[in-house]
Amino acid sequence: MLLQLDDVVLRFAGNTVLENIRFGVEENSVASLIGPNGAGKTSLFNCITGFYRPQQGSITFGGEELLKRKPHAVTRLGIARTFQNVRLFREMSVLDNVMAGQHCRSRAGAFSAILGLPSQRAEERRVREICEECLEFVGIADEADRIATNLAYGHQRLVEIARALATQPRLLLLDEPAAGLNSSEKTELVRLIRRIRDERGVAVLLIEHDMGLVMEVSEHISVLDHGRIIAEGNAETIQNDPAVIEAYLGQDEDELELT
Amino acid sequence: MATNKVTTRPAPGAIERLYAAFDDPRRRWALYAVIIALLLLAPPVVGRYGTVILTNALLYVILALGLNVVVGFAGLLDLGYAAFFAVGAYTTGILTQQFGFNFWLTIPFALCAAAIAGVIIGGPTLRLRSDYLAIVTLGFGEIVRIGARNLEITGQASGLTGIPSPSVFGYTLTGPTTYYYIFAALAVLAVIAAQRLLHSRLGRAWLYVRHDEDAAEAMGINRVRVKLAAYITGAVFGAIGGVFFAANLGAISPQSFSFQQSVLVLMAVILGGMGKIPGVILGAFIVILGPELLRDIGSLRLLVFAVILLLIMLFRPSGIWPGRRS
Ligand SMILES: Nc1ncnc2c1ncn2[C@@H]1O[C@H](COP(=O)(O)OP(=O)(O)OP(=O)(O)O)[C@@H](O)[C@H]1O
Ligand SMILES: [Mg+2]
Numbered sequence: 092m093l094l095q096l097d098d099v100v101l102r103f104a105g106n107t108v109l110e111n112i113r114f115g116v117e118e119n120s121v122a123s124l125i126g127p128n129g130a131g132k133t134s135l136f137n138c139i140t141g142f143y144r145p146q147q148g149s150i151t152f153g154g155e156e157l158l159k160r161k162p163h164a165v166t167r168l169g170i171a172r173t174f175q176n177v178r179l180f181r182e183m184s185v186l187d188n189v190m191a192g193q194h195c196r197s198r199a200g201a202f203s204a205i206l207g208l209p210s211q212r213a214e215e216r217r218v219r220e221i222c223e224e225c226l227e228f229v230g231i232a233d234e235a236d237r238i239a240t241n242l243a244y245g246h247q248r249l250v251e252i253a254r255a256l257a258t259q260p261r262l263l264l265l266d267e268p269a270a271g272l273n274s275s276e277k278t279e280l281v282r283l284i285r286r287i288r289d290e291r292g293v294a295v296l297l298i299e300h301d302m303g304l305v306m307e308v309s310e311h312i313s314v315l316d317h318g319r320i321i322a323e324g325n326a327e328t329i330q331n332d333p334a335v336i337e338a339y340l341g342q343d344e345d346e347l348e349l350t
Numbered sequence: 351m352a353t354n355k356v357t358t359r360p361a362p363g364a365i366e367r368l369y370a371a372f373d374d375p376r377r378r379w380a381l382y383a384v385i386i387a388l389l390l391l392a393p394p395v396v397g398r399y400g401t402v403i404l405t406n407a408l409l410y411v412i413l414a415l416g417l418n419v420v421v422g423f424a425g426l427l428d429l430g431y432a433a434f435f436a437v438g439a440y441t442t443g444i445l446t447q448q449f450g451f452n453f454w455l456t457i458p459f460a461l462c463a464a465a466i467a468g469v470i471i472g473g474p475t476l477r478l479r480s481d482y483l484a485i486v487t488l489g490f491g492e493i494v495r496i497g498a499r500n501l502e503i504t505g506q507a508s509g510l511t512g513i514p515s516p517s518v519f520g521y522t523l524t525g526p527t528t529y530y531y532i533f534a535a536l537a538v539l540a541v542i543a544a545q546r547l548l549h550s551r552l553g554r555a556w557l558y559v560r561h562d563e564d565a566a567e568a569m570g571i572n573r574v575r576v577k578l579a580a581y582i583t584g585a586v587f588g589a590i591g592g593v594f595f596a597a598n599l600g601a602i603s604p605q606s607f608s609f610q611q612s613v614l615v616l617m618a619v620i621l622g623g624m625g626k627i628p629g630v631i632l633g634a635f636i637v638i639l640g641p642e643l644l645r646d647i648g649s650l651r652l653l654v655f656a657v658i659l660l661l662i663m664l665f666r667p668s669g670i671w672p673g674r675r676s
Binding site: 199 | 543546547550551552553554555557558561562564565566567568569570571572573579582583
């Protein structure tokens, strides 16, 4: 297992959000985490990436314990993420946004920048090339110089993915990447997720409400409900699991997206 | 989301069009050449008094560019910036006048002292929210000033006098014109440094952290380190200003480093549109030259100046310099 969670417990003021979570993502795979609203999916991401501190349990990534690490240290180890609500850096170009991802893979400081040392210039060039390649990869290279937050919504989501890829991760966490996309954009997204796994060798863990997309792209699916994993397996197992159907039937009509 | 594009792009006004005219690199270089020429030719044209005022404006360009790193780039409030200016000036003053150091040798000490001051103010405060940061930096500025007024080594209230003029190759640097050119050179270097910083790994990191700390952390940026770097960089700019300020006047006293100075520098940064280098330069000139140009109207000049500043902020709340539009 590339990522392994054992017995993770997260509470907020007595309210248990995650309960004894045991969960893994394999190297070079696409896994999904599904579940009704408020199940604790984003909280699980926040635990992995160091934004939340679980009270109990262990989270290991490639054999390293993540639990006591700050978010930036987790990213440096090779886990990148996107946010449920797009969080791009305002007033900055698409390329400048993506270059954020390379920060932890480069080292020039104030001194070398002011003096414009050759090593600093070479590093800037390298960072730029890597980030341009990431934009190329997600298919929005021609928008590199535009202000990121002025892009069409679907493209803003792609900028976020490119920015995460620019950290050169081994595991990519996508929090509802299909939310707000139209059906042709969703088809493109499925293709992109597969290419991230196949061409870059990056494992993907997906939170998604669009069941069609989840079933199509994931090798492994885990279902979270009220902070517990209630089912695990491939698409077929999940679709026929009574506990899963129960969890989703307990929801509001408009939240039902099981297709 | 399509409407987004329309709303964030207001029709360009006269100022925007004027600035846009200099988007072309060749025109921009022509503009730089004109500015350098003006800087070189100014002293004989404006006379002795004018030269002294312009020197002060150039000092404020350096200070404002330094504070702009902290406030404009990294988005951290600092109401005690004059403290770093004081650290630079007093380090040079004490070392030359009391320990017989050569002026040039005091510069590395001043920069180190400023960097340490930057860590002292930055280290414990970076986890605070911005309103607390305002209070803490304000307090730091006052502590440095009051410390200077009470300590033996800083000459107490009367300050340090008789700081020797530095010399290069046996030629002693004195007189307003000489210092005008020194400050002009320093200001140009400060502009280049600020520009290079902005377009560097660290400069971008400051902007990321300013815009969205969590997203920046998620991208692998250590926000505490990056903010600390902003304080230290800003402190170094301030100290360089202070070192040459001490050399120029030959005397320094706590009055030169009051809360008012901090506010004046901050005003230049805000007026210029936080983070925009050309705007901040212009802001520094406005803050220093404004009251001078209004000298003829006598006792009302500060009031008139304040009203003009208010009007500018009212009509251009994000500063006089326009943002990017595409
Ligand atoms: N910082 C926090 N403080 C207190 N409670 C929190 C916090 N973060 C999450 N929670 C609670 O944890 C529960 C799970 O929230 P979470 O955002 O993880 O759900 P989710 O599965 O991502 O839902 P959605 O599908 O709506 O995004 C919610 O009840 C939420 O109120
Ligand atoms: Mg969520």
